[in-house]
Amino acid sequence: MTAPAVVLIGAPGSGKTTVGTLLAERLGVGFRDTDQDVEHGCGMSVAELVRLRGEAPFRELERIAVRTALDEHDGVLALGGGAVLDPSTQRLLAAHRVVHLSTDPATALARIGGAASRPLLADDPERGLRELFRVRGPLYRRLATLTVDSAGTPAQAALRLALALETTGAAT
Numbered sequence: 647m648t649a650p651a652v653v654l655i656g657a658p659g660s661g662k663t664t665v666g667t668l669l670a671e672r673l674g675v676g677f678r679d680t681d682q683d684v685e686h687g688c689g690m691s692v693a694e695l696v697r698l699r700g701e702a703p704f705r706e707l708e709r710i711a712v713r714t715a716l717d718e719h720d721g722v723l724a725l726g727g728g729a730v731l732d733p734s735t736q737r738l739l740a741a742h743r744v745v746h747l748s749t750d751p752a753t754a755l756a757r758i759g760g761a762a763s764r765p766l767l768a769d770d771p772e773r774g775l776r777e778l779f780r781v782r783g784p785l786y787r788r789l790a791t792l793t794v795d796s797a798g799t800p801a802q803a804a805l806r807l808a809l810a811l812e813t814t815g816a817a818t
């Protein structure tokens with residue numbers, strides 16, 4: 647039985663994938679991303695899956711991908727932004743080292759750019775992100791053992807994250 651060195655949670659555009667990849671390089675461990683696992687499993691992008699089949703089938707595949715990755719992966723694991731909404735995922739995360747990579751709605755919007763890659767925000771990305779932060783903010787903070795701001799460049803954020811893990815004795 648193994649466990650990820652760190653599980654990254656946070657809003658879309660907080661940088662879980664980008665910063666997580668850099669953090670894994672710094673720590674010399676592997677990187678895994680549950681959005682990518684779902685994409686490999688179903689042969690299409692998350693955006694296509696949601697557009698073609700709807701959100702519910704995606705969330706079901708995501709729940710399975712998270713459970714599998716928590717069991718198998720021993721490096722840095724990035725979750726999709728909405729994975730934490732699932733109650734069984736919330737329970738599983740309680741046994742792990744979870745870091746909330748934080749940002750604000752305006753920064754997330756600027757990073758995400760057009761909504762094409764995130765159909766769940768397609769109607770009105772600005773309003774959608776504001777609402778998402780309102781609803782999920784407390785959840786991200788509650789599930790995390792550590793919150794680290796992702797401001798600056800991805801490399802700066804990865805360094806900040808590595809130092810925070812070291813300071814709290816949570817690095818591998």
Ligand SMILES: Nc1ncnc2c1ncn2[C@@H]1O[C@H](COP(=O)(O)OP(=O)(O)OP(=O)(O)O)[C@@H](O)[C@H]1O
Nearest residue numbers: 658659660661662663664727757796797798799800
């Ligand atoms: N300091 C920063 N931290 C993270 N990402 C940044 C930063 N500055 C710019 N970016 C850019 O923001 C974009 C979004 O980042 P990323 O896809 O890693 O977010 P995410 O948290 O994985 O989102 P999702 O939940 O949708 O998977 C990337 O194109 C990345 O290059």
Ligand SMILES: O=C(O)C1=C[C@@H](O)[C@@H](O)[C@H](O)C1
Nearest residue numbers: 658681692726727728764766
């Ligand atoms: O925040 C969300 O609900 C999402 C974030 C992305 O990582 C993807 O998992 C998908 O676009 C949904």
Ligand SMILES: [Mg+2]
Nearest residue numbers: 662663681724
């Ligand atoms: Mg991502």
